[in-house]
Amino acid sequence: MSSDVVETVTKMVTPIVNKHNFELVEVEFVKEGQSWFLRVYIDKPGGINIEECAMVSDELSEQLDEADPDPIPQAYFLEVSSPGAERPLKKIEDYENAVGDYIHISLYAPIDKKKVFEGDLISFDGKQITMDYMDKSRKKQLVVDLDKVAFARLAIKF
Structure with a gap:
């Protein structure tokens, strides 16, 4: 189920990050304790800032709210952030x-x-x-x- 959410959200967020000339580093959907977290990591040359993370979060949030059927039926927290200084190498x-x-x-x-x-x-x-x-x-x-x-x-x- 987690991989389905990651795949669906990746398809939804890719056009958003591309529109702003950002890079989609990773999408993960994980349970920590009793809570689910949808984490989207974005970057750009020179680094991403908090306003850019908030902008992508707002646009993705709107798309997730409008999606029918709901791709994530359980409650979750959406976090959009930079991968940080120790960014994973995946691609x-x-x-x-x-x-x-x-x-x-x-x-x-x-x-x-x-x-x-x-x-x-x-x-x-x-x-x-x-x-x-x-x-x-x-x-x-x-x-x-x-x-x-x-x-x-x-x-x-x-």
Whole structure:
């Protein structure tokens, strides 16, 4: 059911974000405690601001209220926000745009007994990522197929 809501809302919100030249990063519909949350993450070069989030929220709210049949029959909270500084990398374009950035990846299976890496994304060819990372005090390079990556996001270097 949750995936149906995400699919329906994605179709509804895509024209809204496209109209404003924003990017739809992700839509999620999750239950936390007793409450349901419909979260829409949007972005644009240079970052999204609170007024832009409110504008998309208002337009999406109006469409959801007018939709018949109601795509979300239970009560829920709508949240439209930026994906933040540690934005997830999900689409091919996300990886392409992140070349040169510091990233965090988790793998499905370990490489050299490690499943988590943080480092600079050096290149992405559509199928493989190449990143430089530090292993103790030595700089190393990791080349891994994208289908081996369980999760990836931008990271903040400390």
